[in-house]
Amino acid sequence: MIEFSHVGVTYDGAARPVLSDVDLVVEEGELCLVAGRTGVGKSTFLGAINGLVPHFTGGRLTGRVRVAGLDTETHPPRELASVVGVVGQDPLAGFVTDTVEEELAYGMEQLAVAPDVMRKRVEETLDLLGVADLRHRPLRTLSGGQQQRVAIGSVLTAHPRVLVLDEPTSALDPTAAEEVLAAITRLVHDLGTTVVVAEHRMERVAQYADRVLYLPGDGSVVSGPPAEVFAFADVAPPIVELGRLAGWSPLPLSVRDARRTAGPLRARLAPFSRPSDPGSASGETVVRASAVQVRYGDVLAVRGVDLRLGRGEVVALMGRNGSGKSSLLWALQGSGPRSGGTVDVLGEDPARLKPRAARTRVGLVPQSPADLLYLETVDAECAQADQESGTAPGTARSLLDRLVSGVDGALNPRDLSEGQRLALVLAVQLAAAPPALLLDEPTRGLDYPAKRHFASVLASLASEGHAILLATHDVEFVATAAHRVVVMAEGEVVADGPTAEVVVSSPAFAPQVAKILAPAEWLTVDEVAKALGT
Template identity: 75%
Template sequence: MITFDRVTVTYHGAADPTLRDVSLTIGEGELCLVTGATGAGKSTLLRAVNGLVPHFTGGTLAGRVTVDGRDTRVFPPRELADVVGVVVQDPLHGFVTDTVEEELAYSLEQLAVPAPTMRKRVEETLDLLGIADLRDRPLRTLSGGQQQRVAIGTVLTAHPRVIVLDEPTSALDPTAAEDVLAAVTRLVHDLGVTVLVSEHRLERVVQYADRMLYLPGDGTVVDGPPASVLATSAIAPPIVELGRLAGWDPLPLSVRDARRRAAPLRSRLGSLTPPPPRPATGAPRLTARGVAVVYGDLVAVNRVDLGLRAGEVVALMGRNGSGKSSLLWALQGAGPRYRGTVDVDGDDPARLPPAVARRRVGLVPQTPADLLYLDTVDAECAAADREAAADPGSCRSLFERLSPGVPGDRHPRDLSEGQRLALVLAVQLMAAPPVVLLDEPTRGLDYPTKRRFCATVRDLAAGGVAVVVATHDVELVAALADRVVVMAQGEVVADGPTAEIVVASPTFAPQTAKILHPLPWLTVADVAGVL
């Protein structure tokens, strides 16, 4: 179905090729997982499948890519649209209509699908992805996760033979991610659709994959069965890391298989004690009382009370549309607040000028690129240093810790999703606010970058900053959070220490907790620390 024949891709000004002499064949009805570090070339590989590389991105492509017999050098993306469907990382950038139903029908209109068939396919897709109740909603009013599901739906309606998904579950809660992956798996097994998935959260996808393409970052591609590739890969999900630690061979890829192997390990850990939770003893940093956010007839946040202490890392969790982002914007002061009060060191951020409010509460939104407006990385960093009256190079130094090796003359819009997020985080932290709010901060981050991110957040907390991380990443919560707050329908339904909230939850439990249940272990690092 897809053939790469000695493919090399080199971008203008780059010292080395992004892809180097890649040859591989992906057959019909395969689910192929593409993984690697941020910036290793995953997006380039995916975009070569439908001709975006090099027709849209520029650069030089040597070799040949064929899809269903069509050479991408001869057939531009528009002439491959009936064969290859692509879902990009940021779904909002791909929308062209106003409402969900219109967006699902748009690609069918471009393909001249008859109206009765179009209506049938739209209804099937609404049901398949569980978004029927959103059919009349304006796209810009949806949460990030809801937008992601609609973007996947716009591809599925056209019934392509190949589907390319770039970070398809990055903005989805665990349950929604499972629903989407189950739908994709049905397409593979029932209809023989070929699917390429690029995903950093391997713990969600790897058990469904037939094969894996691992990009180590030198332009080459390691191709093979997932278990064999992950045995030596520098990037691996917690289940594989635990398997390596325990010496399991072959490595299990699902929680079920791991639990069947884990009885001896659970026996060894039964008499040992996990690291105790850190008590929240710092001074109050932010106090919110009765916060409500209303959009027309929709109550997004309903009278929420929340307190944050210095040095505390709080994870804000809940399904898509539960009100997490609306609450963060209300706390920061830039978002609407129907009622309630927010106090940060004696001031309400909503009553302060924006520049002053940023020094009280820093916010990194779901779409960090919205905060970038200059032409180069160095210009953004220099502007942040000036606005914060920091020493020149301070912002660049912090950015280098989060995402090393990014050229200073690179345009921020040309960075990967993870690199843009790291840049915005560095810019926001230059204001040194006592409260930092992060909305889906690990979206697009690989495991090594995520570990560096956790170290940065821990440094902030050690310096007395209160940090809130709104996330669907249960592995991040297990490794980072001192406390978990769970929202549903705009209300707080649970608030307590991380282990107390997540261990018993089938939705929010990390892989290690599921494998070692009922023992209260959250991360592979905790297990390794006592063995």
């Protein structure tokens, strides 16, 4: 179905090719997981499948890419649209109509599909993806999981033989992610669709994959069965890392298979107990929210929330898409709407302060960090942050070097990797030394090693006295970084307690290690390794 023959891709001005002499074949009806560190070329690989590379991105492609027998060199993306469907990271950014039904029909209109065929395909797709009850809903009123399914449906109506997905679950809560993946696997099993998916949260996808396409970073692509490739890959889900630690062979890819193998490991861990979360519940209160409400028209997004953040705490704010997490963050920061309640940050309400004064109290990094970056170079962003914060020149740049070393100051911020952009926005916010730091989905686009480094950065900031609140769906990151977890549902706080106490009891929010080693409350592979002295 997909054939790469000695494929190489080199961008203008690049010192070396992103892809080099790639030879592989993906068969019809396979689900392939594309794995690799951030910046190794996964997006380039995906773009080559439908001809976006090089027809849209530029650069030079050598060798041949064929999809369903069509050569991408002679068939540009518009001619491959009926064969290859592509769904990007942000579904909402790709929508061009207003309602679900209109969006499902739009692609077929561009392909001049007959009206009676269009109607039939729309009905089939609504049923296939379980969104028939949403057909007349405005797209912007849907939850993240619903939007993702509609985005997939909008390309499926063209009956593509290949589906390319770039981080399809990055913005989804665990339950919504399971729903989207269930729809994807149904396409593979029932319709024979070939699916190629790149996903940094591989713990969600690995168990469904027939094949892993691993990019080690030298331009090559290693293709093979998941257990064989993950045995040596430098990025792997926690279940694989635990299997490596325990010496399991073959490596399990599902929690069910791992639990069947984990008996001896549980016995070895029985004499040990997990260290308690080092929260600072008795420390100085930095943020105190009381009865906070946020209303958008007739919708009450946040319903009387009470929340306390102590100095030195890292608190995770979790909950399904649409539960009110982002609305609460913006209300705490002061620039978002607040229809009721009070927010106190060390004696001041940020909403009543001028912007410069508010930045010295609380900083917020939104879901898309690039939204805060508007200058032409990294150095200009850092200099502007120093000026706005009234700090000594070089403060923001030194913070950036501490977070991620070696970032070229002459680069445009939009040319940075996701991890580098996140570090730059953190440096800009931290230049004002705010005692409270709010982060909205900060791990999107970060691979496992990058998230480990980011967790150490948060631990360091907490040790310096910052209070950190991060809204996230990344249960594995929460297990690594958070002292405490607050769960929201329908605008209300429904759980608040130490990380292990909250997540272990939740089927949706429990990390893989906790599920495998239950009833013991181990959360991460690192905790297990330290207990065993390995």
